[in-house]
Amino acid sequence: MIEAIIFDLDGVICSTDQYHYKAWKELADELDIPFDEKDNEKLRGVSRMESLDIILEKSSKKYLNDEKQAFAEKKNIIYQQYLNQMTVEDLPKEVMDTLQKLRNNGLKLAIGSSSKNTLLILKQIGLENFFDAISDGTMITYSKPHPEVFMKAADLLNVNYKHCLVVEDAVAGCIAAKSASMKVAAIASAYGNNVADFHLNCFKDLLIILNTIK
Ligand code: B16
Ligand code: MG
Numbered sequence: 001m002i003e004a005i006i007f008d009l010d011g012v013i014c015s016t017d018q019y020h021y022k023a024w025k026e027l028a029d030e031l032d033i034p035f036d037e038k039d040n041e042k043l044r045g046v047s048r049m050e051s052l053d054i055i056l057e058k059s060s061k062k063y064l065n066d067e068k069q070a071f072a073e074k075k076n077i078i079y080q081q082y083l084n085q086m087t088v089e090d091l092p093k094e095v096m097d098t099l100q101k102l103r104n105n106g107l108k109l110a111i112g113s114s115s116k117n118t119l120l121i122l123k124q125i126g127l128e129n130f131f132d133a134i135s136d137g138t139m140i141t142y143s144k145p146h147p148e149v150f151m152k153a154a155d156l157l158n159v160n161y162k163h164c165l166v167v168e169d170a171v172a173g174c175i176a177a178k179s180a181s182m183k184v185a186a187i188a189s190a191y192g193n194n195v196a197d198f199h200l201n202c203f204k205d206l207l208i209i210l211n212t213i214k
Pocket of ligand 2: 008009010011012044045168169170
């Protein structure tokens, strides 16, 4: 029996993934490091510093920690410029309608995101007061595929991990959910992977799979 749904944010609730790509691309170009959309797929659900390390793997230079911090900060400034332009229009109607229906069905709803920009993004799309719990990159030590961010969300909701369903667009996030003994529904880039319990063609399909679990 599912009592709570924990949503990944970037790539699930809204499409901030495109802004991550643009901001990392700008930095990579400046550093003369090859980086394309295929490389970007490896960064889904991965923390900011780990993402930078993955990008720098293709660099011939070795950078000091201070330099890496400065690069990450620079990328985040570019990324936040995109986030600041987001509005409630960037929350798809299908997502909002489905969230509302899930809430009306008595489910607890939480966010489980690796992003340290979670509160800013939720504010931009008008969801800052919607969720019953928010677990994000500012609250965790280990990023996905470690399950910490989802365990924290379930703990905040006071729901047993076995009664949680995670919705994820990253394979790293699907692995994280499974290692916390949660059920996981994959969507978008994670669709079809062999870790998830369910695969969503679109967000509202959540309503269908929930009926099959009950
Ligand atoms: P930030 P999610 C993740 O969000 C993104 O998928 C990942 O690409 C990003 O590096 C990470 O957040 C950290 O984001 O730089 O904003 O702290 O998918 O877990 O909601
Ligand atoms: Mg994601």
